[in-house]
Amino acid sequence: MNIDPRVGLIGDAEATGSSLLESLATTKIVIRIARKCEVFGSVRLAASRALDLLARLFDNVSIEIEGDTIASWVKQENLRAGMIRERAVRVPVRTLIVGIGEVDADVHVGMTGWSVLVSRAGAPMVGEGLIAGCLAGPIIAAEAFKSVFRETLRTAVFKNYSFNALNYATDPTIDAPIKDLVLDTILIGCGSIGFGFIDALRSLPLVVHGSLTLVDNGAIEKKNVFKYSHVLSADAISGRDKVDVLAGWLVSAHTDLAVERRPYVVKDVTDIIAATAVIAPDNLSARREGQEMLSKDVVNAAIAGTNVDIASLRFGKTGCIYCYYNDSPGDSIKYPSIAALTGKSIDWVERAYIDNRPLTREDTTAISREAYFAGADLSEFVGQPLRSLMQRPFYSQTQIALPGEKPVPVSTAFVSAFAGALALVETIKLAVPELEPYRLAQRMGWDLMGTFKSSFVLEEPRRPSCAICTSRVRLEVHAERWAS
Numbered sequence: 001m002n003i004d005p006r007v008g009l010i011g012d013a014e015a016t017g018s019s020l021l022e023s024l025a026t027t028k029i030v031i032r033i034a035r036k037c038e039v040f041g042s043v044r045l046a047a048s049r050a051l052d053l054l055a056r057l058f059d060n061v062s063i064e065i066e067g068d069t070i071a072s073w074v075k076q077e078n079l080r081a082g083m084i085r086e087r088a089v090r091v092p093v094r095t096l097i098v099g100i101g102e103v104d105a106d107v108h109v110g111m112t113g114w115s116v117l118v119s120r121a122g123a124p125m126v127g128e129g130l131i132a133g134c135l136a137g138p139i140i141a142a143e144a145f146k147s148v149f150r151e152t153l154r155t156a157v158f159k160n161y162s163f164n165a166l167n168y169a170t171d172p173t174i175d176a177p178i179k180d181l182v183l184d185t186i187l188i189g190c191g192s193i194g195f196g197f198i199d200a201l202r203s204l205p206l207v208v209h210g211s212l213t214l215v216d217n218g219a220i221e222k223k224n225v226f227k228y229s230h231v232l233s234a235d236a237i238s239g240r241d242k243v244d245v246l247a248g249w250l251v252s253a254h255t256d257l258a259v260e261r262r263p264y265v266v267k268d269v270t271d272i273i274a275a276t277a278v279i280a281p282d283n284l285s286a287r288r289e290g291q292e293m294l295s296k297d298v299v300n301a302a303i304a305g306t307n308v309d310i311a312s313l314r315f316g317k318t319g320c321i322y323c324y325y326n327d328s329p330g331d332s333i334k335y336p337s338i339a340a341l342t343g344k345s346i347d348w349v350e351r352a353y354i355d356n357r358p359l360t361r362e363d364t365t366a367i368s369r370e371a372y373f374a375g376a377d378l379s380e381f382v383g384q385p386l387r388s389l390m391q392r393p394f395y396s397q398t399q400i401a402l403p404g405e406k407p408v409p410v411s412t413a414f415v416s417a418f419a420g421a422l423a424l425v426e427t428i429k430l431a432v433p434e435l436e437p438y439r440l441a442q443r444m445g446w447d448l449m450g451t452f453k454s455s456f457v458l459e460e461p462r463r464p465s466c467a468i469c470t471s472r473v474r475l476e477v478h479a480e481r482w483a484s
């Protein structure tokens, strides 16, 4: 059994996804930049991030500036490390072109200030803007992915749109320049979203001061090379701690920032007091524990499939993680699809999730007979909750079904990279006093297979009976700690 980590992260991808793997090998994606746009730092940042994110999935990705071609090194590195194997190409190569500036292209992406613009008609505006460059990278990757799998992504939407991450409206001319940034931040969870956050931070040529604490007890695994932005196969093979890899990146980019590494679970770092807690672990209980640290503000970042969910919360002003995520809506909407994938009833899945019940050997044996898992060895999940098993398919993945074939999950690193970059955008708004009026009102959700809708900001009422954010003790500690 030869499992390609890019597709079907559980199961035998060679058996169920061979046409898809061939399609990844025979699709060429070119990010074509007009020569006059090359001068913009925003464009160079966007193109290099898109190149890196797309190369996590596709074999042939390059940047082209009037005849000069820069190819991605990701495939060569993964081949050398034995992470993937060279595939014989049997079908003609097809090419998709993403254009920046006035060039021939299938889809155009523009950027300026804090805004990203997408058009299939003409070339939208291109200007300077580091936040825009940071967000445009994952957007270019998402639009390219959507276009390549146009026929098979039934829910994908192909419309022109623009969005401004400063005020989450559509007018790209509203801008707010920033020069330097003082962080007092703790990042809880250094998985795919955490990597997206740090990758965005290190790519901004800002002077960054202050302190950042990284919390995660995990090490880089082989599959992370395909799901995270910028992970090297050497780090996956040697199994380096995630916090060590991220601290190394940051220290090389921002020498004025004090970076602390805490390779532990959240429960073991409650001594830290930071103004902003960026919460991005892979489970709800760690999110709740992160909130209990009573930071001044909480930026919660989550993904499910190709959906991005960001919230900016403050005790006494907005609801909290318990209010908005108490019933785990992200979980409950997945119950029917989890039931279909595992061959279990919806009731069984619901109980397994709510009770966090460990899987038995009988459960994993039965689940491994289902088509989706294609005879995978699930013995490592005996005694683990169903949630842990399903996190693999649901994290940074979407399902692709080529004509006449079963759906196969593929890794979509651009989703978590986008969530991480948006979490950084909200953190910057809290760290730079003049930007605080622009902070996200509570919560937003965006499916990257769709387009930007200005209504995506969710103004949910806080739960009046919430025992956490109406707790007098917490409110008093919070108010005392953060009184200015």
Ligand SMILES: [Zn+2]
Residues within 6 Å of the ligand: 319, 320, 321, 322, 323, 324, 462, 463, 466, 467, 468, 469, 470
């Ligand atoms: Zn609450």
